[in-house]
Amino acid sequence: MDVEDHTDVVMHDGGILASTELDNADTSPDLSIKTEQNTEARASLAPALRGQGAKREMLDPREDLPRPPKFKHLPYVTAQTGLVYDVRMRFHVETYPAESDIHPEDPRRIHVIFEAFVNAGLAWRKGAEGPPDQYMGRIDARKVTKDEVCLVHTERHWDWIQSLASKSDEELEDELQHPGQYKQMDSVYLSPNTPFCAALSAGGAIEACRALLLGKVKNVFAVIRPPGHHAEREDVKGFCFYDNVSIAAKVCQQEFEHCRKVLVLDWDVHHGNGIQQAHYNDPNVLYISLHVHNDGTFYPELSYRDNRLPYGDRLHCGEGAGLGYNVNIPWRRHGMGDADYIYAFQQIVMPIASEFNPDLVIIAAGFDAAEGDMLGGCFVTPAGYAHMTHMLMSLAQGRVAVCLEGGYNLDSIARSACAVGRTLMGEPPDRLQGLEPVNSAVDDIKKVVRQQSKFWPCLHPKDVSARGPPQGERMHDVVRKWQATTLWDEYEMSPLFVHRESLSKSFDGQVLATSNYMDARPLLVILHDPPEMLASPDPRTGRVELHNTWLTDIVKTYVDWAAKEGFAVIDVNLPKHVTAIDDDQEHEEIDRVEHRTKEATELLSYLWDNYIELNEATHIFLMGTNTGHGAIVNFIKANEARAQRLSKVISFVEDVPLQSCKSATSDTLDGWYYGHSLVFVSDEHAFWSSDFARKIRKRFGRIFKSSAETMSEMLAAHKESVTDALLDETEDWQLTRPASPDEQQQLETELGQKSLPPLGNSALSALGHSNGNLASPGARKARFGMREESDVAEVIATIRRGQKQHWATAALDSVLSGNAAHN
Known part of the structure; x- marks a missing residue:
């Protein structure tokens, strides 16, 4: 194959916008020659002069002529945007491509981006209108050297990649970088041209940054492949061979005195584990990555040769001198869009980057978070990428190098890269539509702010654990003790002991019952989340003052009502975190919903076996909020026969999965559940935007859409409906009690x-x-x-x-x- 072949870059002209400058302005040097018509026209436009001695006179335009410029030109305004593109990088291909399954890292990726640049009038080619300096300035790519590669990778890594050039296609099919440690390569394909293309890709990134620091261009876009941000010190993985961006950063730091601090911003949908590893203890490289993490289950997590734990979570902040210079913004779910990314930029990226004050900005520009990408599952628009680029251009005197990483939908990467290219050349980004981030994104971002506030003065509020252990007691324990005291004083409710080792630690003191729970009367069992604490913290310190804190315990009103009606009550508090005996008094995350639901289900089964089934209750009602809803449904599905004793099941669902009650062995359970349930679901719940909401099945219960936003509001808004339903069920008992x-x-x-x-x-x-x-x-x-x-x-x-x-x-x-x- 001829590696010098450039024939495929010849394309048809794209439309070029005509100049908006006016061509009919009077540029004659003899301004004294005026026709009568021109004089009258100009006089009609001249402003009237007011005041004593004011005269109506013509203004001589010669007085408004600009003075000669003091400097030749403004270099940033007139400098070009650079472009690195070499068709030979397309020669890295699969040795035996499948006809029906095209590999995501398609060689056409860089071609469609270059073609989009040409069609949009951004990149020049022979025959284009206007001088070449009105387009992106082409920068030649070159092969990276061994010494440059070894700034990031080991010599052994370099030698193995070079050895691929001498292997046959059959040998490459079975080739392993580390034989005996895994059975197949991690998401890479090999060809004899791989060493050459990978060297061009890394060399192209270096030359892009060098041209920028030499002042030849104002900013630059390197359209390169194969990508690099997954490549580690001695591992090729995730389509990547050399860590292009890290190599370029270290080469420029060595060569240029005015390039001491480098910001690497990685907006690829996957975490750049290779970039993080290369700079983890370096205080002169700030690495910020926005990526889908899925609580450590999204690639590249769980794929490491050394079986390391999740590497892209927010807790990985660097080490040694580099502590605080690694900023991970991990999305816990797919589906993030412009609003979420822009919010992350406003809250984290730009404050930290401005405080860091870099000399060079390198964007690891993967476009697989773009809408339409088959691997990313996110919805960032071209305008979203343009706005992020525009914000980063305010740093490092505008020295921004964009280096292509991932992105596997050809149409999406072409449109997204074109939007970034237009912004680099000075065109304002298009408007964004809808800038309200989703709740999960706000949660993710605020957690990162709390973590990174330990290292960056610009971030507020500060993490309270940074001030040392508070030497106190967690409020959820204080509140539960207060609840136990109050319920004892008012209704003589006392704890029910849980004599099971797996549950006793989690639910010690969390189950309270009235003394008549064994009597022949209705029994209401409430499984609920802890009371809601509403606080207005200090915006700078994060301190919460008691006078700006409110406790909303709406569940208590249900207990009051039930006791007044003569019901027996078992109140089950489902804590979101269990305080350890040796509590270190640092910030603790809420336990996962799945784990809490499993524990609550086990507890409900224990209470049924040891307290509920043995009593003489005339009616049994189960009421659950969020986690309690899941526990009740799981219990019913696992105990169909015993569940027939239930009179009514009430659930309130705000922000946890809505459970369906369908049996694999019974065709009637879903119908029974529908007839015996009241399920109130928040208006903001994802259920209402799913296909299930179009025609709600009986297995979800008798569902009511609640206009309330929080659990406390839902409990208050629907209390009358719930109490009326319980009174109707117990009408006969009410007449004789x-x-x-x-x-x-x-x-x-x-x-x-x-x-x-x-x-x-x-x-x-x-x-x-x-x-x-x-x-x-x-x-x-x-x-x-x-x-x-x-x-x-x-x-x-x-x-x-x-x-x-x-x-x-x-x-x-x-x-x-x-x-x-x-x-």
Whole structure:
């Protein structure tokens, strides 16, 4: 193959915008020659002069002519944007390409970008209109040297890559860099041209940065392949052979005195593990990476030869002198877009980068976070990339080098790279649509801010653990102790012991029950998240003052209601973190939802086996919030027969997965669940934007869309619906149960306001004989003589349903008048 072949770069002309300069301006040096028509026209445009002695006169345009320039030109404005592109980098190809499965690292990637530059009028070729200096200035690529490569990689790494040139296609199919340590190469293909193309790619990155630092161009775009940010000290991986960006940074630091500090910004959707490794202890290279992490399950995590733990999380901040100069912004899920990336730039990237004050900015520009990319699964638009580039151009006196990394949708990388190229050449970025980041992105960014605030004064609020151990007690433990004390004082609720080793540590003191939980009465079991703490922290220090902190415990209102109605209650608090005995008092993350749901399910099964199933409850209600919802559904699916004893299941779902209740062995469980459930789902939940919401299946339960945003608001907004449903389920029991003291007093008040028929003092005295318990049949008959039992019961039921007082009064009038007629 002829490596000097350039024929494929010849393309048709793209449209070139005509100049917007006016060509018809009067440039005659003899300004004294004026026609009468011109004089009149100019006089009509001349402003009127006001004031004493003001005269109407013509302004001589010669007085407004600019003075001769003091300097030749403004170098940044008139300098070109550089372009590195060499068609020979396309010669790295698969030895045996599959006809139906094209490898993502397609040689056409760099060609479509160059073609887009030409068609957009950014890159020059023979036959283009206008002088070449109006286009990107071409910079020749060269092969990297061994000494340059060994600034980052080992000599053994260099030697192995060079050896590929002498191997046959058959040998390359079975070639391994480290035989015996794995069975196949990690996401790379090999060819005899690989050493040459990889050397051109790294050399092109070096020459791009050198041209920038030599002042030959104002900024530069290196359209190079194969990519490099996954290549480690002695490992090729993830389509990468040489760490192009790191090699270029270290070469320029050695060669140029005015290039001491380098910022490497990596917006590839994958973490640049190779770049991080190359500079992890270097305080003169600031590496910032925005990437999908998925809690350590997204490539390159779990792919390392040394089986290291997740390497791209926010806790990897550098080591030694480089501590604080490694900034990972890991997205815990796919789907991030312009708003999320721009928010990360505003909150983290630009503050830290401005404080670092680099001499050179290198963008590891992978475009696989672009909308349409098959590997990234994100939605960054060309305008989004342009805005990020525009912000970075404010650093290092505009010395920005863009080096291509990933990006595997040919259309997406062409449009995204073209937008970046236009911005480098001075065109303002297009407008962005919708700049509200998603909640998970805000959470991810704030966690990074808290972590990096230890090292960068520009970031606020500061991590409280940086001030040393607080020597105190975690608030969730304080709040639960307060809840236990309050519930004991008001309802004599005491802890239920959990005698299972795997659960006792997590739920010690978290399960409280009223003393009547074994009685023949309705039982309400509430599995809920801890109360919500609302605080307005100091914006600079992050301190939370008690007077700016509020505790919202809406679940307590459900306990109050249930106790008032005579229900037994078991209150289960599901902590988001379990305080260790030897707590180091540092910031702790919330335990994963999956782990918390599994523990809550195990706890519910234990409570059922040891407390609930053994009692004489007339009705059993399970109510769960977030994690409690998952625990209830899991319990029902695992215990279909026992679940038939449940009267009603109530769930509130805000920001956890909505569980479906479908059995692999029963065709009726989903129908039963639908008829016995109330499921309130937040309006902001992802369920409503999924395909499941188009036609909601019964297995999800009887779902109601809640307009409330937080769990506390949801519990408050739907309390009446829940309590009405529980009263309807227990209506028969309500008519026969003993009256509570409050109901008894209210009924006494109602009866005392009526003119009773003459039943005799003995009837009145019978009220005291029955200890005033009007709910018992004997007391009612003694009180009302021969009155119908059902009539008086209706009055009590009316009061218990919480209806207005005049309704109860009307009902009592009817009862009394009817009985008087009967007598």
